[in-house]
């Protein structure tokens with residue numbers, strides 16, 4: 001019995017130790033890209049898509065480009081731009097990605113962009129954390145947890 005408890009204690013310690021680098025990896029900053037306010041609008045059941053937004057900052061003096069991304073929580077993740085077409089709001093894929101200026105930021109929502117989760121695997125409920133990988137031209141793959149909510 002005592003031995004079992006000791007083993008359990010060691011296992012807990014080991015998990016504690018190995019969890020630290022994992023937590024560090026999950027930080028939404030890799031290289032010279034920083035992601036703030038990453039959020040997704042809640043979806044009703046069986047919604048075919050969900051929209052996500054983030055504030056992206058590049059501290060690289062060359063800037064960076066958000067190319068696209070992927071998530072285990074939906075079939076696909078696409079980068080879209082809202083645009084008016086003869087008075088009708090439409091959304092279009094963004095060829096070439098979104099440029100983040102050197103030392104500057106792009107607020108996807110304000111700039112008319114969103115990340116479109118195509119066919120979410122389950123409803124996104126307020127408070128859920130959705131793991132996402134954003135792909136940048138220079139910074140490469142950046143892991144970010146998007147929080148389902150109202151973006152506040």
Ligand SMILES: [Cu+2]
Pocket residue numbers: 080091114115116
């Ligand atoms: Cu869209």
